[in-house]
């Protein structure tokens with residue numbers, strides 16, 4: 130058992146994600162006033178110990194402390210409560226309520242998809258949590274089934290949203306020196322993938338993907354690489370499964386709108402999903418069915434979506450990294466990853482299906498993403514949820530400062546992009562008439578794309594001459610004095626030692642002399658000079 134601060138003891142790892150490892154832990158002492166929940170000795174909690182590279186980054190630590198009050202005050206029945214934040218030496222940890230239950234990703238894998246009504250009710254609770262956090266100005270930014278824990282009790286299943294604020298912490302200026310962001314390819318909103326400004330609408334997109342996955346067992350966009358998945362977020366329409374009733378499909382489609390301004394607010398999403406759940410149940414009344422059929426009218430967008438602080442438009446593009454060579458292939462839904470950015474065009478056409486090709490880039494050149502992903506692939510280890518090997522225990526390893534490696538520019542290798550999305554036949558309508566009313570939202574005007582100023586090809590710069598290694602700057606230092614000093618010290622020691630031996634030991638008796646040390650030295654000196662003059666003479 131390892132201590133975290135003076136108040137907690139880590140017991141066993143529960144799982145590991147891209148940003149850290151979550152442990153089952155025990156409270157040793159009641160926490161101080163700075164904790165949101167002081168807790169009782171012996172209480173069990175969950176502690177997320179952030180990765181060393183986050184904990185060793187001064188910007189992250191600053192942000193961690195600054196966001197402390199936001200994280201600690203976020204309370205809602207569907208949000209995993211953050212009880213305390215611990216900053217101690219090289220350790221950064223979030224103390225949370227322990228949720229006994231699987232996450233939704235695992236639950237889906239083990240139990241298969243939900244019925245449409247159950248999926249709608251579960252997602253409605255997640256939308257409640259989002260509405261509360263958005264009202265507080267907090268955007269999750271990494272919504273996915275793995276970040277929803279399932280608490281089960283006598284009253285049924287309660288989804289509990291976790292990992293709030295982690296994306297914000299990881300997105301620190303320190304880490305974005307190389308322009309990185311934490312995200313998950315399968316759940317990333319088009320505006321995030323493109324590096325456009327983000328708002329709370331990114332969470333609604335994530336909720337739409339999650340809802341789709343709950344009813345079908347898989348996210349709508351998949352591919353052999355993160356790049357393919359990103360392309361689909363930007364350009365492909367989700368394929369409608371035949372099992373999804375019309376009203377629910379209306380909700381999913383609106384959440385997955387490429388245009389963030391068309392997505393509903395979290396509050397409206399929750400209300401719409403409950404209306405849909407009531408109207409598609411087997412015992413639904415005529416009025417409930419009619420209300421569900423008119424669900425489009427409930428999906429009004431948020432008039433004032435919460436902005437993501439420091440998001441681009443600004444210079445903080447959020448992009449995603451592919452899973453780096455997972456043994457079983459790429460899994461876009463698995464874990465949060467990071468990816469660098471090369472500076473997407475500001476003010477790019479939000480309706481464009483592909484990010485514009487950069488200046489000086491030929492159609493056969495690799496897309497900027499391809500180079501970015503290759504660089505990121507080189508730089509990042511695969512992240513996956515797994516049982517933690519004790520040898521990988523972050524608390525056992527000595528902290529190491531992660532030096533940001535410069536982004537590698539590889540020679541361009543043409544990687545043809547094969548579009549994955551084939552036009553899908555629309556599934557047969559079931560018991561619901563199509564609900565797609567003309568939407569009361571004015572479509573966003575395509576914005577003219579202002580290409581960045583063309584860069585003149587730079588003539589190769591001559592390498593600056595290598596600086597000669599400078600000796601120490603101390604002007605009082607005399608070359609060679611170190612050695613001379615050593616010799617002098619040795620001579621003095623020899624002299625003192627021989628004097629002591631001469632005066633204190635019986636050596637004078639042995640060689641039969643009564644001369645003092647100095648006289649004897651003088652004698653020796655005279656003899657040596659006599660010999661040397663004889664030799665020379």
Ligand SMILES: Nc1ncnc2c1ncn2[C@@H]1O[C@H](COP(=O)(O)OP(=O)(O)OP(=O)(O)O)[C@@H](O)[C@H]1O
Nearest residue numbers: 144145146147148151175225227228232275464465
């Ligand atoms: N409060 C909690 N109580 C119990 N288990 C938790 C808690 N928080 C997380 N876990 C478990 O710990 C594991 C790792 O969580 P973590 O949030 O690090 O993973 P992740 O969301 O998959 O990773 P990432 O988002 O960083 O890619 C998950 O399997 C999750 O079920």
